[in-house]
Each structure stands twice: as structure tokens, then as C-alpha cells.
Amino acid sequence: MDTIWVVLIALGALIIGLAIGVFVARKMMMSYLKKNPPINEQMLRTMMMQMGQKPSQKKINQMMRAMNQQMDEPKKKK
Known part of the structure; x- marks a missing residue:
């Protein structure tokens, strides 16, 4: 029973981390393109x-x- 909770918490943390990573990477890329237009x-x-x-x-x-x-x-x- 305890292993299920550990796995669920790990999956939740992974999903949240991925979501935050996508938004941070997008924000950084937009600011880079603004400073250095292609x-x-x-x-x-x-x-x-x-x-x-x-x-x-x-x-x-x-x-x-x-x-x-x-x-x-x-x-x-x-």
C-alpha cells in the first residue's frame, strides 16, 4: 500500500515538474528571440x-x- 503512494507522488511530482519546465523554457525562448531577432x-x-x-x-x-x-x-x- 505504501509503494502505491510513493509511485503516485513521484508521478505527480514528475508531471508538475514537466509543466513548470515547459513554461519556463517557453518564457526564456521568447525573451531570447525578442533580444536576438532571427x-x-x-x-x-x-x-x-x-x-x-x-x-x-x-x-x-x-x-x-x-x-x-x-x-x-x-x-x-x-
Whole structure:
């Protein structure tokens, strides 16, 4: 009878630990991506040139603004 309780407590602790770990990892990843965005202006400029477009600064600024708004959307939904 005592072994059942030990196993149940261990499983409960494991599930709680996994849940907390997922939330902490998600929070850390979001803050990392906020500080180090995966795409910067130079990358956008290079991609547009590879696609055959001549990138103007106005167009690059619009795309960066749109990408930043997309990154901020999940925070606003909460």
C-alpha cells in the first residue's frame, strides 16, 4: 500500500515538474528571440535582392515593422 503512494507522488511530482519546465523554457525562448531577432534588416535586404527585387529602405522598414508586430501579437492575446 505504501509503494502505491510513493509511485503516485513521484508521478505527480514528475508531471508538475514537466509543466513548470515547459513554461519556463517557453518564457526564456521568447525573451531570447525578442533580444536576438532571427531576421534583421541586412538579411531582409539580401533575401529581397535574391528574389530579384530592389529593396528600398521604406520597404525594408515596413517588413521589419510587420514582423515585429507579429512577434508582439501573442503577448497582446493574453
